[in-house]
Amino acid sequence: MKATGVVVEYNPFHNGHLHHLRETRIATGADIVVAVMSGHFLQRGEPALVSKWSRTKMALEAGVDVVIELPYSFATQHAEIFSKGAITLLDRIGCESFCFGSEDGDIHAFDNTIQFIHTNQEQYDKYIRDFIQEGMSYPSALAGAYQRLEKKGSVIDLSKPNNILGFHYVEARNRFSSSLKAYTISRESAGYHDEHFASPSIASATSIRKSIFADGQNHEINSYLPDSSVQELYSYKDEYGSFHRWENYWTLLQYKILSSSKAELQDIYEIEEGIENRMVEYAKSSVSFEDFMTNLKTKRYTWTRLQRMLLHILTDTHKENMRKRHAHPEYIRLLGMNKKGREFIHQQKKDLSLPLISKLSSADQKAISLDVKAAEIYSLGLQNSSARKKLLHQEWSQPPIMI
């Protein structure tokens, strides 16, 4: 059995993901698609719309064969650490290749770009330092430095979000798993951050979430999601009473900031340079998460970076603790599989170099503690206390989802 991997958030699973899945099978010729999917919290430092279990169901219904979890310590990080975790896990579970969507769509251009930056590393690093000293955010400095280098040959446009992620996947592959073959397919019809619907059937997850929160009925989104995803979203709302968004956690975040000492805040992962002072100030004067973020935002920090800091505050994730956990993945947590996926896992099982977790209680509790805490805190975003209790316990009681 030949397996390929995809790196996903599925927040929620939509037609663009379906397209990516089909093209991945064609491009790689694989029998099995393994998705490494972020848990309850995502790379932009946000809670997922619905739980990882619900998103696993959507993925399986749409044809993914195996879903494994990208742990909190990788899922909520900038592209480099994120990619290290995702690519390493796909390698360790026995994929022969991985395939990502990109604006560029040409895998050779990615290889060329890495080679090109490598050759010009010194100049590139200097430009980055210069831009950061001018007060630019880190991602803008990276893009600016790359822009300024004199390009040769076919290289990618590193200002495009999916190209950036793909670049880091390929780079992580080069560093941690030389045997994984990389594929890319061209993304169609929807920019990553687009907030409006552009094509008749493909829309960005951002625009879909916006529509979900704007409209109680959500008829508008039906044409952009497979039926199975629409059904799963409705049934989640029915079962748990609401979707998850940062505003649901605002009071908890406000409480956490106001009840912590400055020293405690400084000890949180990613907190630096005295930003905790501004956080304490605005936690007192802001009336919502949106309001708080708007007050906090400066040119120096991207919205995403701030959200990630706040997420680590919410989950009380300390520098030391994160440093131990994101060195390399320590386990493979199985979230779900279909029949073919079970055969694949059965076949791989004996040769895995990392423990395979399908029951939380038998896992190394220390290694997985961040994921457990994240899951428990994610559940507190629900209003209804019985729904909250149910979701909190799902982390412990849910075996891998089988379809």
Added chain:
Amino acid sequence: MKATGVVVEYNPFHNGHLHHLRETRIATGADIVVAVMSGHFLQRGEPALVSKWSRTKMALEAGVDVVIELPYSFATQHAEIFSKGAITLLDRIGCESFCFGSEDGDIHAFDNTIQFIHTNQEQYDKYIRDFIQEGMSYPSALAGAYQRLEKKGSVIDLSKPNNILGFHYVEARNRFSSSLKAYTISRESAGYHDEHFASPSIASATSIRKSIFADGQNHEINSYLPDSSVQELYSYKDEYGSFHRWENYWTLLQYKILSSSKAELQDIYEIEEGIENRMVEYAKSSVSFEDFMTNLKTKRYTWTRLQRMLLHILTDTHKENMRKRHAHPEYIRLLGMNKKGREFIHQQKKDLSLPLISKLSSADQKAISLDVKAAEIYSLGLQNSSARKKLLHQEWSQPPIMI
């Protein structure tokens, strides 16, 4: 000007308090009554129904001349530390006496009791140890040990809650301020913990609060409170949207327990003997504060002691921090005064041995930090985020209330 002191929570101010106030003036012959009042959180480890500012207004409207705050580090403690803080503050602000309500009503019996226990200290301490080893809670062990001693002369019944408090006031006076004269008056018509209305105009604060939460209209309570208290309660509800009760803080407490490590919980004031394990377990399985407390309760811990532990968890009050703060009062915080009260304060000002705080920004921020944090967290019990912001800022912006 001759001043006397009373130790109060006024949660809320009712006709029993009015009676105590009148009798205090008669018994002591004082021109001025100074109330040392607990802030937002109370001795039973609970949030006050309404803020300290609102309760200060009730007190002034009902004839109290000066209201000063009993700091968090004394207000949320067992009787011994609570009394040390309250009696010391009344002494330092220049009272000549203090007067408390008690079931017994005879001040000589209090003096006799202290003398009697002193004489039998060794036997008394042994009985206490025995009872605690049998698994009894500390207050029950105290009462049981006293019960077992062979009494001589007129001594008080130390199983009665107001007698117990009064006993500790007098004992604190003996230790920290020999010049304060003690008075007691007999409490009338309502037991401290009574949940039902017994007399036509006097009811316990417990029964009044119960009625307030049970009935949106609260007509039933009108006969047990002065009109000014009723008006203040209505206007608080109008302004802030709700009263405060533990349930308002349940999600925050649940979040705090689930996001803290066991070591962090063990470091919280009053947490001992592995109770943090039970707290973590029940924080996952309980659906409300009431449910949580019921699950947590054992014979060993009184409801009050558990609530105080949980309050210190909520306010993130560490052992070390509390130890520094409850050694002795470090400041006198002025909450309100009437015209006569202002004259009294003006007269005392130059001779005070503790700093008098009427503006928070000019206080020793380290010394007062627990009170500030408590006030900010108290405000998070309000649903409406603008009301929450207003109450949070009142801690900083409110000068002493003048009528």
